Amino acid sequence: MHPPSLLLLLATVLVLLVSRGTSGEEKPKLYSNQWAVEVVGGEEEARKLAQSHGFSYKGKILSGIYLFEHRAVFKRSLRQNLQRHQRLRREPTVRWLEQQEIKRRIKRDFRQKRTIEFSDPEWSAMWYLHNPNNLDMNVIPAWEKGYTGQGVVVTILDDGIERDHPDLEENYDPDASYDVNADDPDPMPRYNPSNENRHGTRCAGEVSSVANNDVCGVGIAYHSRIGGVRMLDGDVTDAVEAKSIGLRPEHIDVYSASWGPDDDGRTVDGPASLAKAAFETGIREGRGGKGSIFVWASGNGGRDEDSCNCDGYTNSIYTMSVSSASERGNIPWYLEKCSSTLATTYSSGSGAERQIVSTDLRHRCTESHTGTSASAPLAAAIVALTLEANPNLSWRDLQHIVVRTARPDNLHADDFTTNAAGYKVSHAFGFGLMDAGAMVNLAERWQNVPPQRVCSVPGMNRPTSIPASNRLVLHKTTDGCKDTNKEVTRLEHVQARLTITTMRRGELQIYLISPSGTRSTLLDHRSRDDSASGFNGWEFMTTHTWDENPEGTWTLEINNMDRHAGMLKEWTLVLRGTSESQGHPSNPHTPHPQLCTQTDSNGVCIECKEPNYLLDDMCVKTCPNRYYPSDSSDQSQGRTCESCDKTCLTCSGARPYECLTCGPLNHLFNSTCFPMKQLPLDQGPYLFYVAAVFFCILAVILFFVIFGVLHMRTNSQCCFREEVQYVDLNGLGQKDRNGLVTEGEMFLSSDEEDLYSRD
Secondary structure: OOHHHHHHHHHHHHHHHHHHHOOOOOOOOEEEEEEEEEEOOHHHHHHHHHHHOOOEEEEEEEOOEEEEEOOOOOOOEOOOOHHHHHHHHOOOOEEEEEEEEEOOOOOOOOOOOOOOOOOOOOHHHOOOOOOOOOOOOOOHHHHHOOOOOOOOEEEEEEEOOOOOOOOOHHHEOHHHOEEOOOOEOOOOOOOOOOOOOOHHHHHHHHHHOOOOOOOOOOOOOOOOEEEEEEOOOOOOOHHHHHHHHOOOOOOOOEEEEOOOOOOOOOOOEOOOHHHHHHHHHHHHHHHHHOOOEEEEEOOOOHHHOOOHHHEOOOOOOOEEEEEEEOOOOOOOOOOOOOOOOOEEEEOOOOOOOOOEEEEEOOOEEEEEEOHHHHHHHHHHHHHHHHHHHOOOOOHHHHHHHHHHHOEOOOOOOOOOEEOOOOOEEEOOOEOOEOOHHHHHHHHHOOOOOOOOEEEEEOOOOOOEEEOOOEEEEEEEEEOOOOOOOOOOOEEEEEEEEEEEEOOOHHHEEEEEEOOOOOEEEEEOOOOOOOOOOOEEEEEEEEOOOOOOOOOEEEEEEEEEOOOOOEEEEEEEEEEEEEOHHHOOOOOOOOOOOOOEEEEOOOOOEEEEOOOOEEEOOEEEOOOOOOEEEEEOOOOOOOEEEEEOOOOOOEEOOOOHHHEEEOOOOEEEEOOEEEEOOOOOOOOHHHHHHHHHHHHHHHHHHHHHHHHHHHHHHHHOOOOOOOOOOOOOOOOOOEEOOOOOEEEOOOOOOOOOOOOOOOO
16 A cells, blocks of 8 residues: 555545534535536537546536546545536536535335334334334334333332342332332242242333343333332232332332222222322322322233223222233123223233243243233333323323223124214223323323313202113213312313212113213122122212213113112212313313413413423423433523424533433433434443544554655666656556656645545
8 A cells, every 4th residue: 555545545534524523403414526517519519528638528417517426536525526616617618517416315104113122032022112013102212202100109018029020220229119018028938839929020010120241121201210119929908909009109109909809799898097198198289289199000800791880999099000912902701891091001811823922930931821810910011101291190180091092993792882082982991091102292281271170060868769771861960069179170080979879780781870870880780799789988989971061960770680679878979070161171271370470462382480380381390301401592582492402311501512301212421312223332432533533543654664665666676767757547547668657647636625424
């Protein structure tokens, strides 16, 4: 290699480094080795002109305009070649010319959904997270926005979790764990040959399995903290439940429970006084007063005709009751139908359908986690992503977000109906499949719902008979406690508190019809339930009338298929929700009266009460991810949430070098987020520049070594002739008797050749 070639190589490397390290708002222009030239005299004159200046003639572009190409000019250059441009311009037959700029153009076809790949061996089997037909829970878009459960604590209430499992150990949180059965801090499950205490470990892995550690699969909230409460491996009492449900509500955000009373189709049971108190305390005091999130599996008693409205845990307004859908969107054989189910996630189905991947006991993995037990932890993990997107969400905010984003599409149930607020809802699947991407998007912009209002419609004056083999229909008319501080105009949960005596409880069917005509099945026929205990103040709950107006006439219908009459002793209608006068998040342009201090002529909020910030047209206490708080110098605007650069997850300003944290697909270096694929290590940019400098030094050393060798060879000859050797690129030069070009163009001349890259 000759010294000039080494200089060329070194210069190319230096230009590449400069261009790589330069960050600007616009990408630099690239110029090609082609010129568009307008020539007087036609095509023959254009050919002659091109040849006389060393160009190749490439044909006609338009009438009188032709394309020239020069092979000694780089095909892609950061600068225009002014010397050749000026030479052509001086020609009398040239009217106009332009060196061609290489432009970036993007095809406007529809692109495939972006995918994220993990190195974990079970990733390919996690069909419910990356189904090519979009039959999944839309988690990848939430990950792409940077949400992975960071800063959120989830606890599994179960038979313990294997805290040293290699896929859980990194995320294990001892402060979110306890062994209530043995009254010690260690939630490790009890081992036996049947591995019967594997349930909690399987649930935990769905939430917080570590990503890219080559073990098992990936948790939906793979950066969340995970804890476990061992409380099912022993006698379960009201005290045991209360201690578990009420464990450290100031620290734990989400409690996931995949258990309940017997799913035998004949049991009616729920939390007793201590457990009820624990729920209420968590809702009132948990998460700094925003309320603990309780996620509950709806039950596996479908084969025995069980109803999840007979389970006082899933039937509670304080829990988010989660049902299951099979891989094909069908109703699994174990599913219980009821009106209290809020939403659905995937789980097992028929024998031909795949099941759920997770961690397993004894440091193993499984692809066969099943039932609503697998559905609830998936929901808890999606909740963790949503809370990361907006930590200010209350327990009711979260349920509103689920209702508004759940997808009924591709779920096959024949009882889907549309309520008066426009939501499709089913007794099998609730409002549909949970959608992680939509939930985090809505959470980012969510305005907290006003405080809950409760309107109770007075009970019955006297007991009423339920005729044998017949039905009882009763009506209540209400104005929703209008003109009081209990007024409800937008419903959330509706409860029918019933006291019924009957000879055979399972022969009853109970329906509640709202003034808008939405029909909720509070209790379906349960052929196995032959109890004569009836219902004693049991609060049947429905979510199906969500966002409806309660004003009007409500209808209670009780079908008695028994040959013995029954008796309805109490019917109290409890309406829970908010009032329009409070402002409501379903209308994004309705400002919160306590937070918004100024609106425009359309009623859109334009200024918020300090210390709140204006986010678009909403007032928020803190700016969510991808926004930063800005105290505007413009006094008319005040405190606002401004958008970060698109590469930042959190930032201190809008520019690319003001990032504080990045999403999982990027690395932070010098306050800038770089794509992970460009930076395989945390110190990617630093290592790149070190390698580049090393390469440059090596090139310089190599240059001097070769130069020295050539110089020694020259000195060893008897004579030395100083001359300049030209390289004739065009074949037009004249050569002397020694074969040297004496006339023509030098390759390394004073031309302003750019050394950016060369094809």
